[in-house]
Amino acid sequence: MRFCSHCGSSSLEFRIPEGDTLPRHVCASCAEIHYQNPKIVVGCLPEWEGRVLLCRRAIEPRHGLWTLPAGFLENGETVVAGAERETLEEASARVDVGELYALISLPQINQVYMMFRARLTDLDFGPGPESLEVRLFDEAEIPWERIAFRTISRTLRNFFLDRKLGHFPTRVSSLVRPAARSLAPDHSAAA
Amino acid sequence: MRFCSHCGSSSLEFRIPEGDTLPRHVCASCAEIHYQNPKIVVGCLPEWEGRVLLCRRAIEPRHGLWTLPAGFLENGETVVAGAERETLEEASARVDVGELYALISLPQINQVYMMFRARLTDLDFGPGPESLEVRLFDEAEIPWERIAFRTISRTLRNFFLDRKLGHFPTRVSSLVRPAARSLAPDHSAAA
Numbered sequence: 001m002r003f004c005s006h007c008g009s010s011s012l013e014f015r016i017p018e019g020d021t022l023p024r025h026v027c028a029s030c031a032e033i034h035y036q037n038p039k040i041v042v043g044c045l046p047e048w049e050g051r052v053l054l055c056r057r058a059i060e061p062r063h064g065l066w067t068l069p070a071g072f073l074e075n076g077e078t079v080v081a082g083a084e085r086e087t088l089e090e091a092s093a094r095v096d097v098g099e100l101y102a103l104i105s106l107p108q109i110n111q112v113y114m115m116f117r118a119r120l121t122d123l124d125f126g127p128g129p130e131s132l133e134v135r136l137f138d139e140a141e142i143p144w145e146r147i148a149f150r151t152i153s154r155t156l157r158n159f160f161l162d163r164k165l166g167h168f169p170t171r172v173s174s175l176v177r178p179a180a181r182s183l184a185p186d187h188s189a190a191a
Numbered sequence: 192m193r194f195c196s197h198c199g200s201s202s203l204e205f206r207i208p209e210g211d212t213l214p215r216h217v218c219a220s221c222a223e224i225h226y227q228n229p230k231i232v233v234g235c236l237p238e239w240e241g242r243v244l245l246c247r248r249a250i251e252p253r254h255g256l257w258t259l260p261a262g263f264l265e266n267g268e269t270v271v272a273g274a275e276r277e278t279l280e281e282a283s284a285r286v287d288v289g290e291l292y293a294l295i296s297l298p299q300i301n302q303v304y305m306m307f308r309a310r311l312t313d314l315d316f317g318p319g320p321e322s323l324e325v326r327l328f329d330e331a332e333i334p335w336e337r338i339a340f341r342t343i344s345r346t347l348r349n350f351f352l353d354r355k356l357g358h359f360p361t362r363v364s365s366l367v368r369p370a371a372r373s374l375a376p377d378h379s380a381a382a
Binding site: 019 | 268272
């Protein structure tokens, strides 16, 4: 953010507004406060007779890797409608959306994932413009080394575990990237 | 949005970008696309020995009415950390956050509520700057006619029902305001 979207001024400050506790982009010209908040990613884990539908990404990031259908929730949309829409867009698939299964916070990139269990209503699916390929996988076939995102591999791993237990609680968790490793040699071990 | 926050131009268009499906604010000068997405409201339903903690609002909207502690999730924050922070800010209360209980979409105002069940860790609570009063309520004492938001009354009503059943599933729902009634006289009934 370099200019105020309200008045066009370039006099933006990053400071804690009066009565607030966190720094915000504040316009020194018109006093507008520009709040920024996490975005919601909604998606489905679509099932058909014990198999799970995955999409191979036709776009960056992670072009060529496999994922569950998911994307940003839009204004004016419920979370369930968003999960249905993303499944239709990425896999041309229609689903009955079931229970919320995974709620994963990604605080470092300001996203919250919401993945729903879902049942395909038919087998008439195929790649949308953002997918190279869409297919059903048995548990044993899942390409674990070629899953696009940690949110997706976590959701899938929990799903297959919970399926063995016969119970699918809503799983709330967070994913934090480890700090980048220092490239400097570690002398502590040699000391 | 009247000016591009990227280049300061006032040449903003509201149109569907190439490859997209929905209209966005697009800058005709620098081509930046300004996406707008729903915000997350996180909060708690704090319990103590069968009673529930409510806060009476010291701010608009709904000044003077009762609510559960809740507010916008901040960048860099997990949903659980946000629910804890809001409970501390509004009720000066510390909680152990439990399971996600209510997930309510409000598509007309681009918000998604996430309310967690929680246990107060002690009775050292009181009004923060945004509350007039904070207290514990038995079910029979809940001021149903003076609850600030429908999301909150729905969450509380479901909670007391589910408590009788001894089971608290994560409840996913949406709230849509009815269309404003026409002020024109309705001649259809007289026809």
